[in-house]
């Protein structure tokens with residue numbers, strides 16, 4: 001089963017442990033520190049980061065390849081009264097050619113780590129085109145060791161993960177790593193895995 005089909009089935013089954021009204025504190029801190037501008041939410045799911053950004057005055061483009069996730073995100077944005085500030089797109093984050101530069105901030109909470117090697121390159125090239133000098137890219141990803149980063153998923157249905165070195169290689173040429181933290185993510189009623197936050201500046 002490919003990543004799209006697996007994710008589609010998760011949404012259909014209600015297996016969406018990231019469904020929370022608020023984004024992670026790292027996202028809220030970033031929003032508190034930056035003036036409102038244009039933001040991109042990559043793999044937006046039900047839109048918690050996009051909606052939070054819009055509530056704080058940002059204009060947001062939010063992308064996810066699961067139509068049911070985008071439909072629900074649109075509904076939630078309407079309920080929150082911010083539908084006019086968010087454009088939701090059913091699309092792959094590996095093919096962002098339909099978006100117009102420039103953005104002040106791109107956020108990815110848990111999407112990059114699910115991509116194939118080829119899709120990561122398309123994603124990176126999209127970000128390089130869309131983010132101007134001085135803009136920010138905040139990334140949260142499952143971190144794997146090189147030995148275990150190859151399988152698509154595992155028996156716990158967790159994302160395939162990405163190695164720290166791959167993250168640094170992918171973005172290190174075009175972005176400056178301002179800060180990185182690593183820890184353990186505990187999925188409610190699920191597995192625990194190593195993860196990292198990366199604050200990149202273009």
Ligand SMILES: C[S@@+](CC[C@H](N)C(=O)[O-])C[C@H]1O[C@@H](n2cnc3c(N)ncnc32)[C@H](O)[C@@H]1O
Nearest residue numbers: 007018043044045064065066092093109110111
């Ligand atoms: C772990 S969820 C996190 C959702 C959201 N960022 C949040 O924090 O609530 C990852 C999301 O990335 C989306 N995704 C994974 N691969 C994608 C791709 N190639 N293109 C677009 N979306 C993708 C999934 O459909 C899913 O909604």
